Structure formats: C-alpha cells, structure tokens
Amino acid sequence: MIETLISMLIFFMIIGAIIALETTDLLSAVISIGAIGSVASICYLFVGAPDIASTQLVVEVLTIIILIRATIRHDLITIDGDREFFGLTITLALIFVLFLFGIKAFNNLFDFGNPAISQLPEAPSNRYLACGFQETGANNILSAILFDYRGLDTFGQLCVLFAGIWGAFAIMRVQSRRKKTGKGDGNEDR
Amino acid sequence: MIYTLCFVLFLVGLYGVTCKKNIVKIILGFLIMEHSVNLFLILLGWKKDGITPVLGKGMSSDMLVRNAVDPLPQAMVLILIVIGLGILALMVAFAIRLYQKYGTFDITEMNKLKH
Numbered sequence: 666m667i668e669t670l671i672s673m674l675i676f677f678m679i680i681g682a683i684i685a686l687e688t689t690d691l692l693s694a695v696i697s698i699g700a701i702g703s704v705a706s707i708c709y710l711f712v713g714a715p716d717i718a719s720t721q722l723v724v725e726v727l728t729i730i731i732l733i734r735a736t737i738r739h740d741l742i743t744i745d746g747d748r749e750f751f752g753l754t755i756t757l758a759l760i761f762v763l764f765l766f767g768i769k770a771f772n773n774l775f776d777f778g779n780p781a782i783s784q785l786p787e788a789p790s791n792r793y794l795a796c797g798f799q800e801t802g803a804n805n806i807l808s809a810i811l812f813d814y815r816g817l818d819t820f821g822q823l824c825v826l827f828a829g830i831w832g833a834f835a836i837m838r839v840q841s842r843r844k845k846t847g848k849g850d851g852n853e854d855r
Numbered sequence: 856m857i858y859t860l861c862f863v864l865f866l867v868g869l870y871g872v873t874c875k876k877n878i879v880k881i882i883l884g885f886l887i888m889e890h891s892v893n894l895f896l897i898l899l900g901w902k903k904d905g906i907t908p909v910l911g912k913g914m915s916s917d918m919l920v921r922n923a924v925d926p927l928p929q930a931m932v933l934i935l936i937v938i939g940l941g942i943l944a945l946m947v948a949f950a951i952r953l954y955q956k957y958g959t960f961d962i963t964e965m966n967k968l969k970h
Contacts, residue, residue, distance in 0.1 A: 668856075668857060671857055671898070672856065672857055672860060675857065675860040675861060675864060675894070676860065678864055678890070678891075678894075679860070679863055679864050679867060682864060682867045682868065682871075682887045683867060685871075685883050685887070686867065686870070686871040686875065686880055686883065686884060686887075691877070691879050694879070694880065694883055695879075695883070698883055698886055698887070701886075701887065701890055702890065705890050705893070705894055708894060708897075708898075709894075709897060712897055712898060712901045712905070712924065713901065713905045713906060713907045713908075713923075713924040714897055714907070714924070714929050714932075715907060716929065716933060717893075717897060717929055717932055717933055717936070720933055720936050720937070721893075721936055724936050724937065724939070724940050727940055728886070728940060728943055731940075731943060731944055731947050732879070732882070732883075732943075732947065734947070735879060735882075735947040735950055735951055736879055753874055756870070756873050756874055757870070757874075760866050760869060760870055760873075763866065763869075764862065764863070764866055767859070767862045767866075768859060768862075771858045771859060771862070774858060774899070775899075777856075777857050777858065777898065777901065778901060778902065778903035779902070779903065780899060780900050780901065780902055780924075780925050781899075781925070782900070782902070782925045783902055789927065790900075790925045790926055790927045791920055793926060793927070794908060794916065794919045794920045794923055794926065795916050795917075795919075795920050796916070797910075797916075798910050798916060799916070804909060804910035804911075805908070805909045805910075806908040806909065806910070806919070806923070806926045807908060807909075807926050807929055807930055807933070810926055810927060810930040811930045811933065811934070815930065819934060822934045822938060823934075825938055825941070826937060826938050826941040827941075829938070829941030829942050829944065829945045830941050830944060830945075832945050832948075833941075833944040833945045833947075833948040834948075836945070836948040836949060836952055837948050837951070837952070
C-alpha cells in the first residue's frame with residue numbers, strides 16, 4: 666500500500682521536474698522546484714523519517730528564497746531552445762543507455778521494505794539501535810549517530826558547509842569592496 | 856520499481872544539467888538530482904511496517920532492533936540536505952556574478968575570457 670503511495674508521489678515529482686525544466690518562465694520553474702521539495706518531505710514522513718522531513722521543509726523554503734533572489738532582480742530574459750540538435754540527440758541517447766545500466770544495477774539491491782539491516786545481523790545500524798540508548802543516553806538514535814558515534818564525520822561535513830557558504834560570500838563581496846576603495850584594474854563589472 | 860522511479864528522476868535532472876542553456880535551469884537540474892539521491896538513500900533503509908528510530912515510552916531496545924527503520928542513511932541525508940543548501944548558495948552566487956559580467960544567463964554567450 667505504502668509502495669503505491671510512494672510511487673505516486675515520486676511520479677508527481679518527475680512531472681514537477683519536467684515542468685520546472687521545460688517552462689520558459691524562470692519564476693514558475695523555481696516554484697515547481699519548491700513543489701518537488703515539499704513532496705519529497707511528504708515521502709520522508711511516510712517512510713519513518715520525520716527529522717528529515719522537517720529539515721527538508723525548512724531547507725526548501727530557504728532554497729526558494731535564494732533562487733528567487735537569483736532570478737527576480739534581473740530581467741527575466743527567456744532563453745528557450747536547447748543546444749544544437751546533434752549534441753542533444755547524443756546526450757539523450759547516452760542518458761537512455763545509462764537508464765538501461767541502472768535497471769540492471771537495481772536488480773542486485775535488496776528489495777524495497779526488506780533492507781540490509783533485517784538480513785545482516787552484524788550491520789552497524791543494528792548495534793546502534795540495540796545499544797544507542799545505553800551508551801549515549803539519547804533516545805533518538807539519529808542524534809546518537811550524528812553527535813556521538815559519527816561525530817567526527819558530522820564535524821567534517823559541517824566544515825564543507827562552512828567552506829561553501831564562505832565561498833559564496835567571497836564571490837559576492839568582491840565588487841562592493843572594489844567600489845568602496847575605488848581601485849579598479851580595468852576589469853570592473855557593470 | 857520504486858528505485859527505478861528514483862533513477863528516472865535523477866536522469867531528468869541530468870538532462871537538465873547537460874542539455875539546458877539557461878544557467879538557472881542547470882542549477883535546478885542539479886537540485887532535482889540532489890532530491891532524487893536523498894530520497895533513494897532514505898528508501899533503501901525502509902523496513903516493512905517500520906517505525907521511527909526513536910525510543911518512545913515503554914519501548915525496549917529489542918523492539919527497536921526488530922521494528923525500526925535504518926537510522927544510518929537518515930543521519931547521512933540530514934547533513935546532506937544542509938550541505939546542499941550551502942552548495943546552492945555557492946552556485947547562485949556564481950550565477951549572479953556571471954550575470955553581472957555578461958548580462959545574460961545564457962551559457963553559450965559566456966565564451967569570452969575577458970569581456
């Protein structure tokens with residue numbers, strides 16, 4: 666039953682993705698991306714991941730704000746048409762070949778609803794579930810993994826996040842600093 | 856079946872990244888790929904009639920081992936979503952700078968080293 670529901674939701678996401686990529690209005694494309702993220706959040710709710718669902722919802726709102734910031738202040742010049750015909754055909758053929766390989770690869774995975782932790786008793790997740798509360802004192806096993814068992818991983822990933830945000834600030838800041846000091850090297854942007 | 860649908864969503868995103876001329880559409884294709892990968896990882900850990908891996912009132916750890924879904928991909932994806940936001944901010948910053956430099960979002964127009 667839940668499989669049908671998730672399939673329908675993913676199908677809706679595919680339709681939203683195609684609309685987002687094919688529409689000529691950038692603002693409606695951004696709104697379609699927001700719809701995709703919200704449906705993904707509903708999917709997470711149904712498969713027992715409410716933490717992920719709430720995070721996804723918050724991040725989706727921020728995503729829409731950032732993307733609208735990127736598109737709305739500039740003139741919405743509609744750029745329609747794809748690349749030239751030959752390259753487009755080759756790309757689509759390669760994507761189709763990739764699809765065939767992917768179907769082959771998915772035959773080797775565990776079935777949906779019967780994951781690795783229920784078939785391999787020595788999987789690390791089983792230990793986290795069995796001893797997580799006694800060892801860390803957190804009754805949400807997710808936070809026990811994030812902040813205790815794999816805390817160093819979390820630290821490294823947050824470093825990546827910090828580097829990304831810092832890079833964005835550095836890229837956006839160059840122009841205003843040049844304007845302030847009045848120093849130009851013949852390469853000013855306008 | 857359900858994994859294949861996720862993969863189709865990934866390929867739609869890949870089509871957007873490779874075949875679109877507008878740089879905002881390329882960013883959107885990247886976001887679609889990210890959504891599909893996150894969803895795939897979460898669906899890999901789902902157990903039939905699974906419960907959330909939270910120790911509620913009157914539950915024992917044995918019950919959690921028997922019934923809870925896999926918490927490890929969830930912990931991965933939780934950070935992955937937040938990192939996705941940082942990467943998106945970086946990409947949008949690049950797009951805005953390129954727009955200021957070239958006056959368009961069309962990547963086929965961005966063919967000069969010095970404008």
